[in-house]
Amino acid sequence: xxLESKDIQAIVRAASAKGTPLRIRGGDTKAFYGRQTNGQPLxxxxxxxxxxxxxxxLVITARAGTRLNDIESALAESNQMLPFEPPxxxxxxxxxxxVASGISGPARPYTGALRDFILGVVCINGEGExxxxxxxxxxxxxxxxxxxxxxxxxxxLGVMLELSLKVLPKPACQLTLAFSIDAAxxxxxxxxxxxxxxxxxxxxxxxxxxxxxxxxxxSGVNAAHQKIGGEEVxxxxxxxxxxxxxxxPYFSNKQPLWRLSVPAAxxxxxxxxxxxxxxxxxxxxxxxxxxxxxxxxxxxxxxxHAILFRGGDRTTxxxxxLTPPLVTLHRRLKDAFDPKGILNPGRxxxxx
Amino acid sequence: MTDPNPQPAKIGAAEKQSLIDSxxxxxxxxxxxxxxxxxxxxxxxxxxxxxxxxLIAVLPETVKQVQRILRLCSARKVPVVARGAGTxxxxxxxxxxxxxxxxxxxxxxxLDLDPVNRVARVQPGVRNLAISQAAAPHALYYAPxxxxxxxxxxxxxxxxxxxxxxxxxxxLTVHNILKLEVVTIDGGxxxxxxxxxxxxxxxxxxxxxxxxxxxxxxxxxxxxxxxQPESARVILAAFDDIEKAGDAVAxxxxxxxxxxxxxxxDKAAICATEDFVHANYPTDAEAMLLCEVxxxxxxxxxxxxxxxxxxxxxxxxxxxxxxxxxxxxxxWSGRKAAFPAxxxxxxxxxCMDGTIPRRRLGEVLARIEQxxxxxxLRIANVFHAGDGNLHPxxxxxxxxxxxxxxxxxxxxxxxxxxVEVGGTITGEHGVGVExxxxxxxxxxxxxxxxxxxxxxxxxxxxxLNPGKAVPTLHxxxxxxxxxxxxxxxxxxxxxxx
Numbered sequence: 001x002x003l004e005s006k007d008i009q010a011i012v013r014a015a016s017a018k019g020t021p022l023r024i025r026g027g028d029t030k031a032f033y034g035r036q037t038n039g040q041p042l043x044x045x046x047x048x049x050x051x052x053x054x055x056x057x058l059v060i061t062a063r064a065g066t067r068l069n070d071i072e073s074a075l076a077e078s079n080q081m082l083p084f085e086p087p088x089x090x091x092x093x094x095x096x097x098x099v100a101s102g103i104s105g106p107a108r109p110y111t112g113a114l115r116d117f118i119l120g121v122v123c124i125n126g127e128g129e130x131x132x133x134x135x136x137x138x139x140x141x142x143x144x145x146x147x148x149x150x151x152x153x154x155x156x157l158g159v160m161l162e163l164s165l166k167v168l169p170k171p172a173c174q175l176t177l178a179f180s181i182d183a184a185x186x187x188x189x190x191x192x193x194x195x196x197x198x199x200x201x202x203x204x205x206x207x208x209x210x211x212x213x214x215x216x217x218x219s220g221v222n223a224a225h226q227k228i229g230g231e232e233v234x235x236x237x238x239x240x241x242x243x244x245x246x247x248x249p250y251f252s253n254k255q256p257l258w259r260l261s262v263p264a265a266x267x268x269x270x271x272x273x274x275x276x277x278x279x280x281x282x283x284x285x286x287x288x289x290x291x292x293x294x295x296x297x298x299x300x301x302x303x304x305h306a307i308l309f310r311g312g313d314r315t316t317x318x319x320x321x322l323t324p325p326l327v328t329l330h331r332r333l334k335d336a337f338d339p340k341g342i343l344n345p346g347r348x349x350x351x352x
Numbered sequence: 353m354t355d356p357n358p359q360p361a362k363i364g365a366a367e368k369q370s371l372i373d374s375x376x377x378x379x380x381x382x383x384x385x386x387x388x389x390x391x392x393x394x395x396x397x398x399x400x401x402x403x404x405x406x407l408i409a410v411l412p413e414t415v416k417q418v419q420r421i422l423r424l425c426s427a428r429k430v431p432v433v434a435r436g437a438g439t440x441x442x443x444x445x446x447x448x449x450x451x452x453x454x455x456x457x458x459x460x461x462x463l464d465l466d467p468v469n470r471v472a473r474v475q476p477g478v479r480n481l482a483i484s485q486a487a488a489p490h491a492l493y494y495a496p497x498x499x500x501x502x503x504x505x506x507x508x509x510x511x512x513x514x515x516x517x518x519x520x521x522x523x524l525t526v527h528n529i530l531k532l533e534v535v536t537i538d539g540g541x542x543x544x545x546x547x548x549x550x551x552x553x554x555x556x557x558x559x560x561x562x563x564x565x566x567x568x569x570x571x572x573x574x575x576x577x578x579x580q581p582e583s584a585r586v587i588l589a590a591f592d593d594i595e596k597a598g599d600a601v602a603x604x605x606x607x608x609x610x611x612x613x614x615x616x617x618d619k620a621a622i623c624a625t626e627d628f629v630h631a632n633y634p635t636d637a638e639a640m641l642l643c644e645v646x647x648x649x650x651x652x653x654x655x656x657x658x659x660x661x662x663x664x665x666x667x668x669x670x671x672x673x674x675x676x677x678x679x680x681x682x683x684w685s686g687r688k689a690a691f692p693a694x695x696x697x698x699x700x701x702x703c704m705d706g707t708i709p710r711r712r713l714g715e716v717l718a719r720i721e722q723x724x725x726x727x728x729l730r731i732a733n734v735f736h737a738g739d740g741n742l743h744p745x746x747x748x749x750x751x752x753x754x755x756x757x758x759x760x761x762x763x764x765x766x767x768x769x770x771v772e773v774g775g776t777i778t779g780e781h782g783v784g785v786e787x788x789x790x791x792x793x794x795x796x797x798x799x800x801x802x803x804x805x806x807x808x809x810x811x812x813x814x815x816l817n818p819g820k821a822v823p824t825l826h827x828x829x830x831x832x833x834x835x836x837x838x839x840x841x842x843x844x845x846x847x848x849x
Binding site for chain 1: 554798
């Protein structure tokens with residue numbers, strides 16, 4: 001069903017007047033992510049469609065309910081792509097959901113994160129006001145960067161209506177290479193290569209095999225292959241897609257799935273659980289039943305953090321606890337956008 | 353929502369002395385400046401048309417001292433303006449007559465450089481270029497390269513979200529930092545971001561970047577370092593028509609090439625810089641493009657050939673390519689000297705900073721030319737063509753009565769034009785005091801109110817750099833009235849030299 005922005009605005013205004021909590025949803029493909037919440041469903045998947053796309057400007061503007069599939073198809077027609085390779089986690093995944101969850105795919109350490117490509121947002125805040133921030137140009141420092149603030153905020157600051165993103169050309173050539181090595185060697189190798197001018201676009205170690213993706217011009221990719229060696233993986237693209245969508249056998253385990261974000265060269269740990277090192281070592285998946293405090297302590301001790309990504313108890317905090325001064329700033333920012341606390345309350349943290 | 357920019361009360365001599373005494377209780381006497389001759393160097397940043405002596409200037413050396421300064425100012429409701437190297441172009445570091453100017457010049461140390469994780473932890477007063485110089489032995493560098501990179505400091509880069517000629521490919525400051533240590537107005541110390549690629553909660557790192565000293569004082573920055581490209585080459589292309597040059601930019605990007613830098617200059621800019629640096633620029637051309645590609649040697653060779661094909665098919669009248677580092681430096685020398693070159697042909701110049709959708713370039717340049725004739729002021733255009741960031745340079749003479757005012761009005765018209773075509777009033781220089789009225793064109797009442805609410809979340813009493821970046825609704829109402837009635841000076845409440 002088509003949903004106009006004024007319809008969404010009316011729903012938010014009514015909810016604001018009554019203090020009714022809303023649970024914003026697009027394709028509902030990421031319902032597993034974040035804390036479990038209750039609220040009156042606000043389905044924005046009907047607010048869909050690409051508003052403008054000019055390939056030579058490298059910018060696309062689309063309504064938040066537009067399916068990622070539709071956006072990626074439109075970009076592919078001009079041989080372009082979303083450089084941050086957002087996971088869909090289901091057919092109905094929308095642009096708004098991708099931005100709200102802020103999750104980026106395998107290319108993230110080399111090409112950039114979802115938040116890096118956000119240029120502008122049109123949204124409705126918790127008081128039902130229709131607001132526009134940023135724009136459709138690459139460089140824009142007028143006003144605070146509210147657009148990027150929406151990335152990963154889990155819908156707690158505003159209902160997104162439209163998003164403008166920077167896009168990039170698809171690489172002319174991609175090649176996936178495999179190396180059978182141990183964990184310590186894999187971590188050191190990924191760090192060494194990342195410090196060299198190589199056309200890397202992904203690197204993941206699954207406990208036995210290090211897979212590396214090279215992207216760029218054919219001559220550049222071939223020259224890099226000559227330099228680093230490795231065994232060519234047939235149909236490498238489907239491996240990275242399966243990794244991005246959590247369709248590898250590793251992710252079929254029913255135990256809680258933790259995501260650790262740590263400095264890339266952090267040594268491997270012996271913590272109980274099965275590990276998968278993506279993002280050149282900077283994003284580490286851990287399937288484990290060990291207590292949350294232990295795994296969080298481990299991430300904090302090296303300057304990172306841990307998220308209970310999937311499974312486990314979704315009524316406790318699933319995102320890494322914030323320091324007291326950050327809790328204060330988060331609380332005040334939430335009040336600044338949503339003083340009645342009606343937008344996805346508790347989805348990110350219990351008190352937001 | 354309360355007014356985030358309350359005008360703090362005037363401060364009398366006794367109160368000033370009491371503040372000096374309190375500051376000297378924990379700062380060395382020489383770090384608390386209060387006499388006119390000591391304060392003079394702080395009266396402006398690189399937008400020297402606006403000048404104001406601060407009440408007091410302080411030069412702390414430790415984070416604890418910064419915390420105590422902010423705690424003291426917070427308790428006494430004294431506004432604070434943070435300052436880095438003072439190279440800002442929008443008056444973001446313009447002092448307040450009743451405020452403390454907080455210089456971070458003594459925070460000039462690189463604290464740690466980790467070549468394995470490719471990060472550097474630095475103090476805010478460290479110069480942009482010094483980071484790349486320190487990383488060079490590891491074949492790494494810090495990517496954003498604003499034209500003032502020899503002098504500008506990283507703290508200021510974060511406050512303004514600075515770019516540079518390479519940001520089409522490598523991004524702005526916001527894309528190249530990981531973590532900040534920030535002192536809040538109540539004197540608290542908060543870590544924003546992390547040593548990892550992301551951190552939990554809201555993206556406060558993005559919010560702080562480009563916030564123009566309105567939300568907190570940055571006392572430490574962790575930046576990402578990138579591997580130096582193996583090779584870089586630049587192509588210079590001349591065009592007999594500026595629209596053809598604009599189309600060529602679109603064709604290069606449409607061909608799937610993301611150059612490391614893609615710059616355009618119009619005839620006025622070409623001629624002025626050629627007279628200055630003798631880079632052998634084509635002075636008979638209407639427009640000139642500089643297109644740099646970098647990467648592995650194999651990639652660069654392939655891409656240079658493709659760029660050349662595209663330029664030829666777009667009607668370039670002349671194409672030259674750099675064959676070595678020396679030639680590359682010569683090609684860039686004119687572009688990099690464009691601003692000082694204007695200083696040679698005009699007593700003063702005023703640099704604008706709008707960003708526009710690239711496809712509107714021809715139309716925008718034609719309208720800028722019309723405005724130039726209407727106001728009787730020459731304009732030269734240099735353009736970060738790859739990302740649509742236009743720098744019209746308005747040439748004027750401040751000694752001619754009324755010329756600065758006409759220049760400002762013309763600048764305002766150009767800002768308005770950029771917003772009309774779907775762009776923004778500032779791409780990389782910031783709003784500061786300079787473009788504060790034009791913020792009223794770009795944002796409506798509810799958006800400005802939301803900005804004020806964000807400010808309020810960090811700084812409830814409105815003490816950090818008040819009066820900059822985000823106008824009060826009252827100010828916008830007056831600005832609107834000015835447009836209706838005309839003839840009144842813009843920024844009537846701001847000091848003039």
